[in-house]
Amino acid sequence: MGVNAMPQLTLCPECAEPLDPEDSFCGACGADLTTAASGDGYELAPPAPAGPPASPASPASPASPASPASPASPASPASPASPPGGGDTTTFGVGSVQLPHSKITDPREEPPKVESPQAACVACGVGRVDGDGYCEHCGHAQPRPRDHQEQELEGVAAVSDRGLRHHRNEDAFALSATSLPDGTPAVVAVVCDGVSSAYRPDDASAAAAATANESLLDALEHGAAPEDAMRDALLTAAQAVTDLADEDRGAGGGGPHHNSPACTCVSAITSGKTFTVGWIGDSRAYWIPDDRSALAARLTEDDSWAARMVAMRLMTEAEAYADDRAHAITGWLGADAVELDPHTASFEPDGPGVLVVCTDGLWNYAESAAELASAVPEDARARPLHCAQALVGMALDGGGHDNITVAVMPFPVPQP
Amino acid sequence: MANFSKSNVPQFSVDIYQNEYLPEGGREVNAIVTVTSTGGGTTGGLPLPTRPQPSAGGRTPISLRSPGHVPGTAPTGPAAAVVIMVDCSGSMDYPPTKMRNARDATAAAIDTLRDGVAFAVVAGTHVAREIYPAGGALAIADSSTRNQAKQALRKLTTSGGTAIGTWLTLAERLLATADVSIRHGILLTDGRNEHEKPEELKAALDACAGRFTCDARGVGTDWEVKELTGIASALLGSVDIVADPSGLAADFRQMMETAMGKEVADVSLRLWTPQGAEIGYVKQVAPTVEDLTSRRTEAGPRAGEYPTGSWGDESRDYHISVQVPAAGVGQEMLAARVSLVLPQPDGTSQVLGQGLVRAVWTDDMAASTRINPQVAHYTGQAELAQVIQQGLEARKQGDRDSATAKLGRAVQLASASGNEDTAKLLAKVVDVVDAATGTVRLKARVADADEMTLETRSTKTVRVKK
Structure with missing residues (x-):
């Protein structure tokens, strides 16, 4: 399945703009015509120019996936038709979501899609959807691109979901695959969780994920040591989130915001015999070995109230996490951050396995490494996207109380 | 078009x-x-040279007294028409300064008319009379018509009663003759609407609502606050008391300046x-x-419009x-x-x-559970207006306990929200023991003017403290 095989469209399925045969994207609304034509479930993946920065001129909006009118079915696998492990089937439309020089865009800030007159509200099925994304009849907000996102690259897959209790997805992730100067493949995953009590948390996480990813790619391609690259990436991402607060002040119209945009960040690099994790906040990384008799491990220490209580031996882990304050974070990215202390760690495991990089929306439902390991499917390394979907499904089944984002990275990096 | x-x-x-x-x-x-x-307008947001900002308040600089006289300037601003309605009932002669001040105030308002604005002066008693230009028409403001109008004010004599509905009906008829976007009235009275039934005034207001906007002023203390606030409210204008007739000229000038500053009418x-x-x-x-809740008109599916x-x-x-x-x-x-x-x-x-x-x-x-500061503030301001009105009503009814409680609450709200003007007005009606808790005592003697000022201005609010 490729671009050539797509059926010819004469009108944009999103906005009915007339098309030329060679168009890959609608000139009016930017809809990705290739995914629209294939209709096989790829529309849930954020479309992006295929491959490395070869086609920077593509007008693709970095996130214009599912038509807002299509009901979100977060727990359902995105591409039932794609055979497991068939790497070649996933090469289309799922290149790096944030190219090093691509612009950070919030899907909600993009011009709203012009709906075809038939587009009906997902909530009441009666009203049309207005230009602001609300039903003209019942007023319900329509699903947004960020509500559910999936992406798979060679060596990493990620799923992010709004969950069942939050009105928007304030998590963000970015994945990329590159190679070190010596030709060794390296894979990067960044997962960020916007702080809900702060202003524009969704923008904060999107900016941090994209910036950290870009910074990591750049550093790795220039031969930086992974831990240095990780530290720099976290600091650069923190600056990007801090800049959002300046933007607000500059705009002047927003009024006083008590809390500047803020988010957590956890990233992982897999390359060669080692992997490296770096984090600020309470998003986590776990190591789940293939050999389930071996010990699974949590690789990160939360910057959180609970973690501090445990570290200071004031409470047991069970007591600390049962407390209302458990999730109060003590470290984050943003202008109000008290101290910026990026943590990094590198590991050289004995055997193969997967890295699970996730926000608390997932680990709330499988806090210990053992619990998480039991939720990771046995074929996780061969089918990372399926694994990520399964883990998100577990969190949704558990109540989906928060936004859920999980990246699954097979280790060692699969050889192309 | x-x-x-x-x-x-x-x-x-x-x-x-x-x-x-x-x-x-x-x-x-x-x-x-x-x-x-x-x-x-087409001035791109620059203040028009002859038009002061409404915020100039009562301290209008002398240089603004004769706008529109700048040689060579074309009339600017949108097409507008204004009718000034002056109470000429018998009571306007007691004291005689009242009529003299009303005449001076009307002259000041005429001086504030922008060149090109259509205008007329109506004398109001138990009937309405055209004073200038007469003949069922409007004059177009320029230096000569302004002078003629001021000359005509000498003809204003006092006799007869008060039937405000007839004044408004005449103003509406005159304003309707002008093909303009801004139609405005300025109404001055010193007494109650005694010479027509309340239903007649109501019918006149219903006929005029949406046809023109109107500011209402009560001079002295013999007029009915609810009557005037009702007129201003129905016709989307301001209302105020001018207890001392000598303050009329400045007030009229400012009202006219505000009217001249209007750019667009009939906004909903x-x-x-x-x-x-x-x-x-x-x-x-x-x-x-x-x-505005009850003033909704339906405007398509699930939508309604409220006049502003x-x-x-x-x-x-x-x-x-x-x-x-x-x-x-x-x-x-x-x-x-x-x-x-x-x-x-x-x-x-x-x-x-x-x-x-x-x-x-x-x-x-x-x-x-967080309460938005703006919502909280204005919820308080709306309650402030309500408890002042309820408190004054209770006071009139002789219900001192209720009056004390309501006005005490008003003092508390005014103080907490920084509504200093209202706090000052309240302090003329009650002795404030502790503003923070709303502890007050009713004053034994309250001047009519103070009570009417508080009632008339009870709805004035302040914005959220920054």
Whole structure:
């Protein structure tokens, strides 16, 4: 399945703009015509120019996936038709979501899609959807691109979901695959969780994920040591989130915001015999070995109230996490951050396995490494996207109380 | 045609202040809508040289007394027509200074007319008489018509009664002869509307509402506050007391300046709400409290319009309260779409600006229990206006306990919100023991003027302290 095989469209399925045969994207609304034509479930993946920065001129909006009118079915696998492990089937439309020089865009800030007159509200099925994304009849907000996102690259897959209790997805992730100067493949995953009590948390996480990813790619391609690259990436991402607060002040119209945009960040690099994790906040990384008799491990220490209580031996882990304050974070990215202390760690495991990089929306439902390991499917390394979907499904089944984002990275990096 | 009229319309901006988070099962959504209009006309937002800002207040500089006299300047601003209605009932001669001051005030208002504005002067008694230009027409302001009008004021004599409905009806008829976008009246009275039935005044107001806007002023202390506030409210104008007739000229000049500053008329606030929603209320809350809830006219599916009258460079705040159907935690709904609309000759409406009021259901108690500062502030200001009116009414009825409680609460609210003008007015009616707790004693003797001033200005609000 490729671009050539797509059926010819004469009108944009999103906005009915007339098309030329060679168009890959609608000139009016930017809809990705290739995914629209294939209709096989790829529309849930954020479309992006295929491959490395070869086609920077593509007008693709970095996130214009599912038509807002299509009901979100977060727990359902995105591409039932794609055979497991068939790497070649996933090469289309799922290149790096944030190219090093691509612009950070919030899907909600993009011009709203012009709906075809038939587009009906997902909530009441009666009203049309207005230009602001609300039903003209019942007023319900329509699903947004960020509500559910999936992406798979060679060596990493990620799923992010709004969950069942939050009105928007304030998590963000970015994945990329590159190679070190010596030709060794390296894979990067960044997962960020916007702080809900702060202003524009969704923008904060999107900016941090994209910036950290870009910074990591750049550093790795220039031969930086992974831990240095990780530290720099976290600091650069923190600056990007801090800049959002300046933007607000500059705009002047927003009024006083008590809390500047803020988010957590956890990233992982897999390359060669080692992997490296770096984090600020309470998003986590776990190591789940293939050999389930071996010990699974949590690789990160939360910057959180609970973690501090445990570290200071004031409470047991069970007591600390049962407390209302458990999730109060003590470290984050943003202008109000008290101290910026990026943590990094590198590991050289004995055997193969997967890295699970996730926000608390997932680990709330499988806090210990053992619990998480039991939720990771046995074929996780061969089918990372399926694994990520399964883990998100577990969190949704558990109540989906928060936004859920999980990246699954097979280790060692699969050889192309 | 439509484009031509569009060029005179100021820029409207709409800002929404709300806490959009509701608890599970929550239905009530409150929002403060700040509407600001700036830079009307083709001057690109620069203040017109002959037109002072309305905010100049009572301290109008002398140099502004004769606008429109600048040689060689063409008339600027939108086409407008103004009728001044002066009470000439017998009581205006007691004391004689009252009529003299009314004459001077009318002259000052005439001097403030911009060149090219259509105008007329009406003498009001138990009937309405055209004083200038007469013959069922309007004059066009220039230096000669202004002088003629001022000469004609000498003909103002006092006799007879008061039937304000007839004055308004005549003003409406005169204003209707002008092909202009801004139609405005200025009405001065010193007494009660004794020579027509309340239903007659009501019928006249119904006929005039939406045809022109009108400011109302009561001079002295023998007029009825509710009568005048009712007129100003129905005709979307301001109301005030001028207890001392010597203050009339400055007040009239300022009213006319404000009228000359209007750029666009007949603006409506349109409110779309989702299916199943109920409007709790729609109130203007700044610069004064004005409940618009009952003035809704339907405007398409799930939408209604509330009149706001004419706009110059100014800012007003509205409090909108809507009950929406409850939705599950994690859901988001558009609770209201607020737009400012201007009817067009072809029957459509031009949208001048809009804002969105949202509802988001959350199980985060900290988010859903937060009260938006603007909403809290204006809820307090609306209550302030209400308790002043209730307190004064109770005082009139001799219910001292209730009056003390209501006016005490008013003192507390005025003090807490920084509404100093109202606090000062209250202090003339009650002795304040402790403003913070609202502990007050009714004054034994209160001047009529002080009581009427408090009642008339009870609806004046202040904006949120920054």
